[in-house]
Amino acid sequence: MLVKKCTSYVEERLHRLQLALKDLEQDLSNETKSSAGDKYETSREMINIEINKLQNQIQGFKKLKEILTLVEHRKSSTSIQLGSVVKTNQANYFIAIPVGEITTEKEKFYGIGLNSPIGQLLLGKKVGEEFNFQQKQYIIKEVL
Template identity: 30%
Template structure:
């Protein structure tokens, strides 16, 4: 269970950093808009129009990452399931996955895990699989050897 808790903590830290980065970027853009005396029409490619577009994009990114933060709260690290669900560690014959959010490679305690989302293509293949199940991804066959 300790490994699950550490993996979840790493995912949360990653998401928290992204939230902070987007908030900082939004503040920078707002400051630029406030200090920019150019036209604020959406058609203006060099003035506030571009800044407003950047602001909207960053607000959307922030909203998405905040949804990811809420999604991670659904993970229960103290429960083990027999099939692959949100929060599972899936060990295969060649790679380990942590079903959480798509942040990629995590090195922890001498092992490498790949944090992936259930909504990702490989997450969809793993969903509800059990130990000794096989699945094919990118023309490679994997055997699930353990689900924690």
């Protein structure tokens, strides 16, 4: 369920980015050289900069998709790792990709990356262990 929600999040954003990229590429091909050469070059360069930004964002979301593939094929473990669902006395976490709040029928989770500050604190811990984050004490209640 959590992987599906994260996958939908990534795919929806990838789709929007690809549509925006297509629009910009269309704008670039429609750009015609005018008598004001500098204006033409500046306009084309601005479009190219935006295309590069979108391409970088698309690559980032494709990497997130790869991480989700790893999460789907991970082996179960009692210690926290990529793909773990962690329930604490403060909040519930899904260690996968940074998607923010994920709501299921019964509970709320925070999708976080392994490299996030709290992800780093959770890594390798087991049920019953404690840690402090932002002046709060966390107790790990469950690791799935």
